[in-house]
Amino acid sequence: MKKLLFNPVFLLVVRIFIGLLFVYASLDKVINLTNFYEVIVAYKILPAQLEPLFATTLPWIELGCGLMLLAGWRIRAVAPVLLLSLASFMVGIGVNMYRGVTMECGCFDLSFLGLAEPIGWGVMIRDLVLLVLLFLVWVDDRQAFSVDGRARPGQS
Amino acid sequence: MDINNLKKLVPVTEIVWIIFILAAVGVVVNAFHPDGMVMVKKATLLESGGQVVVITPFEGLVKYNGRSAMFLDARDRPMFDAKRIKGSYNLPVNNMEEFYTAWEANKAMLLGERELVLYCSDEECPLSGELATLVKKQGYDRKLYIIKGGIAGWKEAGYPLEGEKK
Numbered sequence: 001m002k003k004l005l006f007n008p009v010f011l012l013v014v015r016i017f018i019g020l021l022f023v024y025a026s027l028d029k030v031i032n033l034t035n036f037y038e039v040i041v042a043y044k045i046l047p048a049q050l051e052p053l054f055a056t057t058l059p060w061i062e063l064g065c066g067l068m069l070l071a072g073w074r075i076r077a078v079a080p081v082l083l084l085s086l087a088s089f090m091v092g093i094g095v096n097m098y099r100g101v102t103m104e105c106g107c108f109d110l111s112f113l114g115l116a117e118p119i120g121w122g123v124m125i126r127d128l129v130l131l132v133l134l135f136l137v138w139v140d141d142r143q144a145f146s147v148d149g150r151a152r153p154g155q156s
Numbered sequence: 157m158d159i160n161n162l163k164k165l166v167p168v169t170e171i172v173w174i175i176f177i178l179a180a181v182g183v184v185v186n187a188f189h190p191d192g193m194v195m196v197k198k199a200t201l202l203e204s205g206g207q208v209v210v211i212t213p214f215e216g217l218v219k220y221n222g223r224s225a226m227f228l229d230a231r232d233r234p235m236f237d238a239k240r241i242k243g244s245y246n247l248p249v250n251n252m253e254e255f256y257t258a259w260e261a262n263k264a265m266l267l268g269e270r271e272l273v274l275y276c277s278d279e280e281c282p283l284s285g286e287l288a289t290l291v292k293k294q295g296y297d298r299k300l301y302i303i304k305g306g307i308a309g310w311k312e313a314g315y316p317l318e319g320e321k322k
Contacts, residue, residue, distance in 0.1 A: 033189055038218050052193035052215075053183075060182035061175060068174075077170040139165065 005136055008144035014133045015069055015146070021130070022066030022082060025108050029059035039106030043092045058085065069137070072146020079138035083131060090127050093119045207299045208288045213313040216241075216273055216303045220315070225271040225301070228291075230283035241275065241307060242316040249286045259294060266296070273301045278308040 004010065029036035037055035040046065046054055062085055065078040089107065096103065096119055105117045107127075117123065143149040186192045193212065211219075219225035220241070227244035229236045233254060236246040245262060248254050259266065266272065272291065276283035284302040291300060303310060311317060 030185075033186065033192070034214055037193060037215070041215075041218050042222070052186075056186040056193055057179035057182035060185070061178040064178040064181070065174065074170060074174070076165060077167050077174055080166060081171060081175060 006140055006142075008142060011137055011140050012145045015072065015075075015137045018082070018130060018134055018137065019066050019070030021108075022062045023070065026059045026063035026066060028108075029055075030063055033059075036106065039104070042103050042106070043096060045092050045095060061085065072143065072148055075137065075143055075146060075148050079134055083134050083138065086127055086131050086134065090124060090131070093123055093127070097121075097124075208285070209299055209301050210304050211273070211301050212304055213309045213315060216275075216301070216310065217313070217315050219271060219273055219301070225273045226265065227273045227275065228287060229307075230274060230276040230287035231281075231307075235277070237319060238321040239307065239311075239317055239319040241310055242318045244275075247287060247290075249283050249290060255290065263294075266291075266294075271299070271301060272296065273303060275303040275306045275310065278306045279304065281306055 033056065036059060037052065040051050040055045061081065065081050065085075068074055068078045069082065093105065101119070103119055105119045105123050107117060107123065193215075216227075220227070220243075227241045229240050229244050229246045230249050231246075232248050232250055233246060236244075236248070240246070245258065246254075247258050274284040274287050274291075276287075284306065288300045288302065305312070307317075
């Protein structure tokens with residue numbers, strides 16, 4: 001099992017998938033700044049004064065880290081940042097589920113598919129799977145097919 | 157796991173730099189973005205003893221659409237009758253008799269669960285700040301919001317109005 005999970009090709013696919021996912025998720029937030037702000041406000045987790053700061057900075061952190069993950073550059077630094085971002089959303093979703101709030105997750109823009117994405121166990125499980133996959137990418141020693149891997153002598 | 161392995165796995169300095177640089181990009185872009193947010197400093201909190209947060213008309217609209225707030229107009233009655241944010245209440249700070257009558261009539265709602273969003277004519281008018289002080293004096297101890305640009309900013313953004321001359 002461990003061999004399969006840490007297979008370099010598998011981890012490459014996971015890394016590219018998660019990188020693309022974060023880049024895609026952040027693009028909509030970067031362009032439609034106010035939409036993301038609306039989502040942050042609806043979550044009712046942060047103090048009102050922090051909401052604008054969070055809404056303006058998080059999408060750029062996700063975009064930058066997503067691109068770096070795609071390139072495989074500074075994986076050890078960007079993976080925990082993205083893990084933290086995912087975990088913070090899971091906390092937000094969990095708290096609102098506990099409150100019994102029904103609202104849009106605001107995680108990805110799926111409107112072009114005509115899909116809504118309400119918060120719930122489905123979103124939580126999806127995020128948990130992403131969390132585990134991202135964790136594997138983070139702790140992988142070889143980091144094959146990446147800028148980081150190439151920088152190390154004797155590696156691909 | 158020894159400390160060197162931990163440092164390798166969690167390069168804290170690198171993480172802090174990455175977050176700092178990318179967050180800075182976000183703040184700079186926000187400053188030039190047409191829908192840029194207002195970052196509220198402590199200095200904007202008024203002397204009324206509690207927090208008063210200045211919000212953009214859009215941020216006001218979020219609260220309006222969410223029906224989570226009561227909108228309070230600090231201007232005089234004729235101005236309120238002519239044009240006001242849809243669904244707002246008039247608490248004219250220049251007419252204390254009218255203010256107290258309106259306060260008493262709506263007290264339960266005003267001190268209820270909804271947030272209070274205050275506004276007056278435009279960016280220059282001081283009435284919203286004065287209303288904030290009065291509302292605090294009535295025992296309201298939570299955060300108050302003031303719409304930057306008042307009703308002029310709200311109208312310019314094309315948000316819902318009502319009244320005789322809207």
